[in-house]
Amino acid sequence: MKKAIVYLNQFFGQIGGESSADHLPEIKEGGVGPALELDRQLQHAQITHTVVCGDNYISENKEDAVTQILKLLSDKEFDIFISGPAFKAGRYGLACGAVNKAVHDTFSVPVLTSMHTENPGVDMYKQDLIIFSGGESVMSMVEDLRKLAAYADKILTDQPLGTAEEEGYHVRGNRHQIWREDKVCAADRVVDMLLKKIHDQPFESELPIPEMDRVPIAPPVSDLTTARIAVLTSGGVVPVNNPDHIQSASATRWGKYSIEGMQRLEAGVFKTIHGGYDPTAINADPNRCLPIDALRAYETEGKIGHLYDFFYSTVGTGVTQSDAGRMGREIVADLLSAGIDAVIMTST
Amino acid sequence: MVKEVERAGIPIVQMANLVLVAKNIGANRIVPTISIPHPLGDPNTPKEEQWKLRYHRVGIALQGLMTDIEQQTVFDV
Amino acid sequence: MKFRIGNFIVQEIRFGTNLSYHKGLLTIDKSKALDIVYEDEHITQADIFLVRPGDDVRLVPVKDAFEPRIKLDGTPLFPGVTGHLAQCGRGNTHALKGCSVVVVGQQWGGYQDGLIDMGGEGAKYTYFSQLHNIALVADTDETFEHKALQKKNRALRRAGMRLAEYIGSSVKSMAPEELEEYEMVCVPDRITSLPNIALVLQVQSQMEEPGYNTLCYGWDCNHIVPTLINPNEILDGAMVSGSFMPSSSKWSTYDFQNFPLIKRLYNEHGKTLNFIGVILSNLNVASEQKERSVLFVVNMAKTLGIEAAIVAEEGYGNPDSDFTSCIVALEDAGIKTVGVTNECTGKDGRSQPLVYLHEKANAIVSCGNVSELIELPPAGIVLGNLQALVRDGMSGGWSDDELLGPSVRPDGSIIMENNAMFCGDQVVGWSTKTIKEF
Numbered sequence: 055m056k057k058a059i060v061y062l063n064q065f066f067g068q069i070g071g072e073s074s075a076d077h078l079p080e081i082k083e084g085g086v087g088p089a090l091e092l093d094r095q096l097q098h099a100q101i102t103h104t105v106v107c108g109d110n111y112i113s114e115n116k117e118d119a120v121t122q123i124l125k126l127l128s129d130k131e132f133d134i135f136i137s138g139p140a141f142k143a144g145r146y147g148l149a150c151g152a153v154n155k156a157v158h159d160t161f162s163v164p165v166l167t168s169m170h171t172e173n174p175g176v177d178m179y180k181q182d183l184i185i186f187s188g189g190e191s192v193m194s195m196v197e198d199l200r201k202l203a204a205y206a207d208k209i210l211t212d213q214p215l216g217t218a219e220e221e222g223y224h225v226r227g228n229r230h231q232i233w234r235e236d237k238v239c240a241a242d243r244v245v246d247m248l249l250k251k252i253h254d255q256p257f258e259s260e261l262p263i264p265e266m267d268r269v270p271i272a273p274p275v276s277d278l279t280t281a282r283i284a285v286l287t288s289g290g291v292v293p294v295n296n297p298d299h300i301q302s303a304s305a306t307r308w309g310k311y312s313i314e315g316m317q318r319l320e321a322g323v324f325k326t327i328h329g330g331y332d333p334t335a336i337n338a339d340p341n342r343c344l345p346i347d348a349l350r351a352y353e354t355e356g357k358i359g360h361l362y363d364f365f366y367s368t369v370g371t372g373v374t375q376s377d378a379g380r381m382g383r384e385i386v387a388d389l390l391s392a393g394i395d396a397v398i399m400t401s402t
Numbered sequence: 403m404v405k406e407v408e409r410a411g412i413p414i415v416q417m418a419n420l421v422l423v424a425k426n427i428g429a430n431r432i433v434p435t436i437s438i439p440h441p442l443g444d445p446n447t448p449k450e451e452q453w454k455l456r457y458h459r460v461g462i463a464l465q466g467l468m469t470d471i472e473q474q475t476v477f478d479v
Numbered sequence: 480m481k482f483r484i485g486n487f488i489v490q491e492i493r494f495g496t497n498l499s500y501h502k503g504l505l506t507i508d509k510s511k512a513l514d515i516v517y518e519d520e521h522i523t524q525a526d527i528f529l530v531r532p533g534d535d536v537r538l539v540p541v542k543d544a545f546e547p548r549i550k551l552d553g554t555p556l557f558p559g560v561t562g563h564l565a566q567c568g569r570g571n572t573h574a575l576k577g578c579s580v581v582v583v584g585q586q587w588g589g590y591q592d593g594l595i596d597m598g599g600e601g602a603k604y605t606y607f608s609q610l611h612n613i614a615l616v617a618d619t620d621e622t623f624e625h626k627a628l629q630k631k632n633r634a635l636r637r638a639g640m641r642l643a644e645y646i647g648s649s650v651k652s653m654a655p656e657e658l659e660e661y662e663m664v665c666v667p668d669r670i671t672s673l674p675n676i677a678l679v680l681q682v683q684s685q686m687e688e689p690g691y692n693t694l695c696y697g698w699d700c701n702h703i704v705p706t707l708i709n710p711n712e713i714l715d716g717a718m719v720s721g722s723f724m725p726s727s728s729k730w731s732t733y734d735f736q737n738f739p740l741i742k743r744l745y746n747e748h749g750k751t752l753n754f755i756g757v758i759l760s761n762l763n764v765a766s767e768q769k770e771r772s773v774l775f776v777v778n779m780a781k782t783l784g785i786e787a788a789i790v791a792e793e794g795y796g797n798p799d800s801d802f803t804s805c806i807v808a809l810e811d812a813g814i815k816t817v818g819v820t821n822e823c824t825g826k827d828g829r830s831q832p833l834v835y836l837h838e839k840a841n842a843i844v845s846c847g848n849v850s851e852l853i854e855l856p857p858a859g860i861v862l863g864n865l866q867a868l869v870r871d872g873m874s875g876g877w878s879d880d881e882l883l884g885p886s887v888r889p890d891g892s893i894i895m896e897n898n899a900m901f902c903g904d905q906v907v908g909w910s911t912k913t914i915k916e917f
Contacts, residue, residue, distance in 0.1 A: 181829075228917045229832055229915070230851060230915065231913070234912070239910060240905065240906065240910040244817055244844045245740075245789075247817045247842050248676070248787055248815070259841055260914060261833070261843040269409045281467075283467075339443060342452070348453075348461075351457060368403075383406050390410060396413045400417045422835050
């Protein structure tokens with residue numbers, strides 16, 4: 055019999071409700087609450103322990119909480135780790151995601167969880183984790199546990215694993231080729247899809263385009279001559295000592311650097327730390343990436359009101375979508391507080 | 403990043419060489435640049451020419467910020 | 480324009496004293512056949528092997544495959560390539576079905592070459608394991624490209640074409656066992672109430688230097704603007720496969736001769752749709768070239784009154800932008816469009832499937848992942864040179880990898896990407912593969 059450990063929040067871990075949400079991580083022998091039902095459903099594993107932690111504690115002290123949980127697990131033997139189900143509970147879902155990711159990275163065991171599609175934990179962690187598509191509330195507990203147990207049993211007994219759709223977990227951009235059981239060839243699939251499209255019947259693309267998050271077009275600047283303009287670059291231009299230690303690829307940091315009183319960006323003062331292209335040309339003249347000289351000229355001519363005293367910089371290559379979004383939001387907050395009217399962004 | 407700025411209602415113009423990729427990312431105002439490692443000035447050309455190119459394309463970008471558009475637009479350079 | 484293919488169903492191939500066909504048995508006089516191969520003085524060594532479905536045989540590096548055929552009016556099987564120009568796709572052509580001439584490099588492989596396993600686990604990865612194959616294994620004096628990553632493989636590919644026509648001549652004066660008939664009535668005469676459909680083929684043409692690209696009547700498809708072509712011409716030797724692009728994405732000459740998508744459209748013609756024809760387009764490396772081709776495709780489609788279209792892409796990577804742009808432009812012109820292609824999602828399945836995606840490309844049939852990792856046991860017999868997979872830059876093979884080791888192991892087992900499977904993704908329509916989320 056293989057061994058499984060379960061993660062639950064304070065409520066399902068039977069510590070208490072919202073008043074116990076600051077509960078510190080602890081580990082209990084055997085299963086608690088939903089883990090008991092999961093234990094009944096699992097055919098090839100026994101739940102040896104349950105980790106319980108308060109939702110508020112982990113959301114407010116994520117790093118500490120995760121470290122403590124890893125420590126609680128460090129002397130345990132287990133073959134699989136299962137969190138939740140977290141349904142639509144946001145803090146709980148984010149906790150399940152953070153814990154599963156850390157457990158997987160540290161112990162290299164399979165990790166599973168379950169959440170409703172609107173749980174913010176799904177978007178945050180689906181790329182890294184298998185997150186089963188769960189119900190909205192505890193009403194679907196038994197069904198959600200059944201899906202988790204069935205998949206866990208398959209993993210533990212080395213059975214072939216189905217597709218995300220067949221097994222019932224959230225699609226996560228992990229695409230592999232398979233042979234269709236019905237052996238319908240591409241020529242037939244193409245023509246059948248075309249006939250459906252012609253007749254406005256529903257069809258299913260085999261390559262669904264990831265939903266494009268389109269934003270409404272911002273209204274134009276009415277009068278540039280009074281506008282405050284800021285510049286942003288993903289080309290990695292920074293002061294030569296890279297004071298914010300922005301990474302040259304897969305960046306998680308951005309910087310804000312003064313150009314006050316500068317007519318242009320001088321070589322030797324600024325450089326690029328971008329790892330994705332030959333930096334020679336931009337190091338020799340950083341204005342080739344970040345055209346401060348041209349913007350100053352327009353400012354002097356009175357075509358633009360004011361060039362903001364700082365530029366913003368990060369490295370665009372290999373940045374995860376979630377980091378790009380976060381850095382964008384952080385920069386926007388700064389732009390808004392500086393009263394910026396319009397932005398020029400350069401990319402390489 | 404472009405989208406976050408635009409989401410806040412601040413008009414933004416992206417100057418990029420890979421226009422299709424900029425479009426794919428969801429930038430709404432796009433001005434093409436000349437290459438990836440030197441977007442706004444070819445080091446193999448005279449300094450004066452580089453300056454002209456840069457001044458010209460930044461001008462297009464500024465014009466783009468003042469242009470009322472209804473869909474993704476790549477401004478002619 | 481009526482076109483008939485008279486079929487002869489090959490069930491067995493043997494060597495014998497004369498080239499002949501009798502009730503499913505094809506007999507080949509090997510020395511005569513080799514004489515045909517050696518007609519080109521650039522062929523320095525050659526041998527012919529007969530391999531059957533299920534045989535424990537691995538063929539590598541495979542250059543191209545051809546269906547043995549003969550045209551009854553005496554015109555060349557591949558006009559403009561193996562002989563003078565002549566109209567394809569009218570009159571009668573006889574074909575030996577269930578078999579192909581497969582050309583294998585005896586020594587040298589390259590970026591564009593592939594692998595065929597006739598038996599075992601590897602057989603499912605390529606269409607050609609289902610055929611009785613006449614494997615021409617040969618070497619040439621084209622020393623200038625022996626060590627080049629990109630090879631034109633000119634002499635070998637042409638030897639395969641000659642051999643296919645020579646073997647096809649065995650059934651020239653015989654009565655076919657079955658008959659396929661294709662008729663394209665001229666466009667103005669085809670007024671039906673059914674929707675007008677065009678098939679847009681984006682054939683591989685990314686090389687600027689001549690000698691590598693797909694040929695249309697011998698003409699390099701890099702130098703075409705998109706044109707209307709009668710599908711019968713494609714089924715009858717107007718198109719010859721090129722020698723560029725990782726193998727699994729490629730369409731062999733055999734694929735062009737048998738194009739399942741064209742045949743399915745013919746099958747639907749007059750029933751559910753009105754098949755107007757094929758728009759032959761290409762794949763390019765400069766943005767202006769890409770835009771020009773899209774412009775021609777869309778204008779031609781509009782001029783022909785096309786209401787719905789299929790776009791098929793022979794390749795991946797940079798040409799994905801030609802593919803998606805073409806679909807988007809057709810949709811923008813009010814033409815409902817379905818695309819068919821393969822994906823590159825990486826060994827881990829996590830990469831963006833096409834270099835360029837667009838929400839208007841909302842109907843795509845996907846035929847495989849070029850980077851899927853494939854591990855196969857040793858084969859009893861290797862025809863060609865297994866080392867080509869590690870030595871010659873064949874896409875999908877590598878000489879060493881920190882985690883995976885070399886593509887070819889000392890015991891002859893292999894680990895490679897799907898990229899190296901000979902015409903494995905079968906975007907022409909054979910493919911029963913698709914991509915799913917995991």
